[in-house]
Amino acid sequence: MDRVKLLEAFRDFFHYGTLDRLIDSYAVIKTESNTTIPADIDWQEEEYTFNRLFVGPSTPLAPAVASVYLDPEGQIQGKVTSQVRDFYDSIGLELPEIGSEPEDSLAYEFDVCRYLLLLIKEVPEIIEAYDEFINEHMKLWLPQFVQRGLENCGDSVAIRDVLGLINEWIKKESEMTDMSKELI
Amino acid sequence: MKQMGRGTGNWKRISWDEALTEISQKILEIKKKDDNLLGMALTKYSGNFGITHYGVEGMMSSLGYTTRFVGTPCWPAGIDAQNFDMGNMWCNDPEDFVKSKYIIIWGGNPAWNSVHTMKFIYEAQDKGAKVVVIDPILTQTAAKADVYVRIKTSQDGVLALGMAKHIVDKKLYDKEFVTKYAKGFDDYLNYLNKSVTVEWAAKESGVPADVIRQLAEEFAKADPATIWAGYGLQRHTNGGNNVRAIDALVAMTGNIGKEGGGARYGHLQTWGFNYNAMVQKQPKGSKGYLGKDIIKSEFANDEAQAAAYANRTININKLAESILTTNEPPIRLLWVACKNPFAQDFDRPKLLKAFETLEMVVVVDQFFNETVQNADIVLPSTTLFEENTVNVSYWHYWIGLNEKAIPNQYEAKSDLQIAALLSKKINELDKGSCTFPQITDTQVWMEKEFNDGIHKFFGIKSWKDLKDGPRKAKIASSASWSDKKFGTPSGKYEFSSDQAEKFGHTKLPEFKERRKAYDKFRVLTPHTQFGLHSQFVNVDYMEDFNKEPYVYINPKAAKAKGIKEGDMVKVENKVGNVTVKARLTENVAVDVILMYEAWFKKGDFNVQNVVDDESSDMGTFKTGAPGVAIHDQFADIAKA
Numbered sequence: 001m002d003r004v005k006l007l008e009a010f011r012d013f014f015h016y017g018t019l020d021r022l023i024d025s026y027a028v029i030k031t032e033s034n035t036t037i038p039a040d041i042d043w044q045e046e047e048y049t050f051n052r053l054f055v056g057p058s059t060p061l062a063p064a065v066a067s068v069y070l071d072p073e074g075q076i077q078g079k080v081t082s083q084v085r086d087f088y089d090s091i092g093l094e095l096p097e098i099g100s101e102p103e104d105s106l107a108y109e110f111d112v113c114r115y116l117l118l119l120i121k122e123v124p125e126i127i128e129a130y131d132e133f134i135n136e137h138m139k140l141w142l143p144q145f146v147q148r149g150l151e152n153c154g155d156s157v158a159i160r161d162v163l164g165l166i167n168e169w170i171k172k173e174s175e176m177t178d179m180s181k182e183l184i
Numbered sequence: 185m186k187q188m189g190r191g192t193g194n195w196k197r198i199s200w201d202e203a204l205t206e207i208s209q210k211i212l213e214i215k216k217k218d219d220n221l222l223g224m225a226l227t228k229y230s231g232n233f234g235i236t237h238y239g240v241e242g243m244m245s246s247l248g249y250t251t252r253f254v255g256t257p258c259w260p261a262g263i264d265a266q267n268f269d270m271g272n273m274w275c276n277d278p279e280d281f282v283k284s285k286y287i288i289i290w291g292g293n294p295a296w297n298s299v300h301t302m303k304f305i306y307e308a309q310d311k312g313a314k315v316v317v318i319d320p321i322l323t324q325t326a327a328k329a330d331v332y333v334r335i336k337t338s339q340d341g342v343l344a345l346g347m348a349k350h351i352v353d354k355k356l357y358d359k360e361f362v363t364k365y366a367k368g369f370d371d372y373l374n375y376l377n378k379s380v381t382v383e384w385a386a387k388e389s390g391v392p393a394d395v396i397r398q399l400a401e402e403f404a405k406a407d408p409a410t411i412w413a414g415y416g417l418q419r420h421t422n423g424g425n426n427v428r429a430i431d432a433l434v435a436m437t438g439n440i441g442k443e444g445g446g447a448r449y450g451h452l453q454t455w456g457f458n459y460n461a462m463v464q465k466q467p468k469g470s471k472g473y474l475g476k477d478i479i480k481s482e483f484a485n486d487e488a489q490a491a492a493y494a495n496r497t498i499n500i501n502k503l504a505e506s507i508l509t510t511n512e513p514p515i516r517l518l519w520v521a522c523k524n525p526f527a528q529d530f531d532r533p534k535l536l537k538a539f540e541t542l543e544m545v546v547v548v549d550q551f552f553n554e555t556v557q558n559a560d561i562v563l564p565s566t567t568l569f570e571e572n573t574v575n576v577s578y579w580h581y582w583i584g585l586n587e588k589a590i591p592n593q594y595e596a597k598s599d600l601q602i603a604a605l606l607s608k609k610i611n612e613l614d615k616g617s618c619t620f621p622q623i624t625d626t627q628v629w630m631e632k633e634f635n636d637g638i639h640k641f642f643g644i645k646s647w648k649d650l651k652d653g654p655r656k657a658k659i660a661s662s663a664s665w666s667d668k669k670f671g672t673p674s675g676k677y678e679f680s681s682d683q684a685e686k687f688g689h690t691k692l693p694e695f696k697e698r699r700k701a702y703d704k705f706r707v708l709t710p711h712t713q714f715g716l717h718s719q720f721v722n723v724d725y726m727e728d729f730n731k732e733p734y735v736y737i738n739p740k741a742a743k744a745k746g747i748k749e750g751d752m753v754k755v756e757n758k759v760g761n762v763t764v765k766a767r768l769t770e771n772v773a774v775d776v777i778l779m780y781e782a783w784f785k786k787g788d789f790n791v792q793n794v795v796d797d798e799s800s801d802m803g804t805f806k807t808g809a810p811g812v813a814i815h816d817q818f819a820d821i822a823k824a
Contacts, residue, residue: 097591100592
């Protein structure tokens with residue numbers, strides 16, 4: 001399993017939200033998770049379900065934004081978004097426009113994880129930052145997000161599958177960062 | 185986003201480029217098929233408002249001659265009434281309520297819907313003014329008043345006539361005003377003497393004769409005295425007439441042109457902008473409606489058509505009916521902006537059928553409402569927090585900048601940005617198809633709305649002065665018509681109006697029968713405390729206070745129907761039905777049921793299921809189409 005490639009695929013799955021990107025990124029997710037793609041996926045329905053869950057135009061049933069789960073009132077662009085923005089700043093990253101899309105959107109968070117993993121190869125100490133982001137942030141909201149997605153995804157095969165894999169990923173990453181830190 | 189089958193809830197995410205390409209292709213297809221663009225129609229109102237939002241109309245003009253839904257659902261009958269009487273709709277500065285000695289709030293509920301005005305009314309009250317509320321509903325404003333008078337719905341004109349008759353009997357009218365500054369008072373006086381008695385007015389209005397006499401005498405003797413005519417009382421088949429009768433009452437007592445007096449309805453004195461975004465030229469060679477037509481708007485200047493062709497105009501209050509019946513060519517593409525027709529337009533069941541006939545529906549909105557549910561393409565629109573524009577009022581006399589406070593959220597764009605992008609795209613596909621300028625900075629658009637007249641009126645050198653805060657207009661007097669020079673053909677206040685007759689009404693504000701009941705209970709659907717028409721009721725924190733809709737029914741009527749507090753009931757009439765929880769209250773009369781208009785994001789509550797599109801009597805003169813008799817609706821009620 002290539003952890004970086006898996007993160008790229010998770011990122012793309014949530015970032016673009018178009019049918020072709022969903023299919024392509026799902027294929028990579030499955031490859032990098034060493035699992036096989038089920039045969040009977042109705043991708044058209046998957047796309048509609050994806051939009052109902054994460055995009056809109058109706059109120060998303062399982063918004064892919066950390067604030068929704070971590071802020072006491074679910075306020076986006078509030079304290080949680082600000083904390084995540086500060087974290088990005090501390091590792092030299094920022095979105096092109098502050099205040100338009102929240103930094104704690106899932107796709108951006110996956111991309112930041114990917115960036116940190118790449119950086120760890122060059123600067124092992126960066127594992128501290130990765131550990132902080134995984135254990136003190138992503139681990140706190142992803143299980144709730146996955147749960148809400150699973151409760152609302154109906155007959156979906158691919159989205160259900162991806163949500164399950166995200167749950168596994170966060171558990172593994174949490175365990176791995178603990179172990180990696182001990183090694184440093 | 186694009187919906188794969190209107191109303192299915194199956195949405196695909198498409199880029200702005202893809203959306204605008206698809207829309208542009210449809211526009212070009214319509215032009216090719218019909219040899220004109222009349223098959224493209226716009227329905228737009230004030231749901232997302234700033235002067236620059238007239239760029240939506242500009243976008244339509246920049247594409248060609250199109251079909252426009254014109255008029256206003258809000259206040260047209262009253263606008264016409266005041267124009268017949270005084271030559272304009274022009275109210276006193278609301279801040280001068282403090283100078284009043286006697287205030288009648290008639291058919292309005294400012295304690296909920298104009299909270300900022302209440303402090304001036306309270307101040308007048310503290311200084312000793314008497315506040316009277318006349319309304320079919322015991323409103324929050326009525327609860328704050330010194331006197332509440334319950335009137336039979338839409339019999340306001342009758343009460344005003346009865347009061348006028350008593351003032352005549354007691355010779356309490358202002359002789360100087362009616363002889364020097366008015367036309368036709370003798371005719372009016374003759375009419376009152378011949379056709380009106382206080383007892384008749386009492387029977388028709390439900391207000392006891394002694395109360396009518398007391399109100400009339402107090403009003404005539406107070407100096408100054410004023411009436412605030414709410415929009416509710418003109419939403420009737422005799423609504424314009426109601427306002428004219430009330431105007432006459434204020435005029436005959438000499439209270440027009442007086443500080444602290446006035447027949448207050450609204451004004452458009454502060455609206456002298458350039459309407460730069462609105463005024464766009466059609467592409468060369470555009471064809472349209474044959475014959476002259478003028479798009480009227482109560483706020484903006486008329487879009488006069490100098491060319492041989494014109495836009496096709498249709499009554500905004502007959503959206504459903506017009507979509508179903510308009511031909512040669514039919515309406516093929518409907519563009520909806522700044523408006524939520526499924527919550528606000530009338531006869532919702534018919535609107536659903538009408539939408540089925542449309543080839544494409546584009547909705548520009550901020551929320552996922554029922555209109556978006558019935559769209560093919562939804563374009564996400566910015567809020568006022570995300571754009572620069574300028575706003576004035578049709579009530580107070582202030583001007584204020586609306587400055588962009590936050591970046592556009594996600595992919596949302598303003599109406600002007602959408603227009604510019606559509607122009608770019610359609611010109612890529614077919615050069616010369618659109619004249620809308622390529623300006624996407626909303627501040628640039630806003631700056632272009634200012635002129636020397638606006639600067640002078642508000643005492644500013646440039647729009648930048650408004651960055652320090654709003655400015656109030658430099659008005660000579662807080663009273664409208666203070667020089668008694670009226671805008672009517674005679675230059676006087678016209679108790680008798682030839683113009684009114686020209687538009688099919690009586691010259692005098694005579695009694696006009698109200699709409700005949702077509703079901704057992706009268707249905708009232710006024711404004712809620714918790715929103716602005718269909719807006720803001722859906723906001724999370726507002727839902728904390730206003731969790732669900734109710735129908736309000738008088739306990740006596742409820743008992744007769746076997747309905748108890750909290751029962752689910754069905755309100756049903758010839759238009760459709762609404763199932764909702766009942767609340768029992770004596771705030772409404774025994775023959776009235778009441779539901780506040782609102783759009784709840786959860787559930788399918790919609791009062792437009794029981795409101796038809798019957799026209800009010802006036803509106804065509806100044807707004808291009810009559811209003812709607814929103815409060816002349818009837819239904820039966822039963823346990824669900």
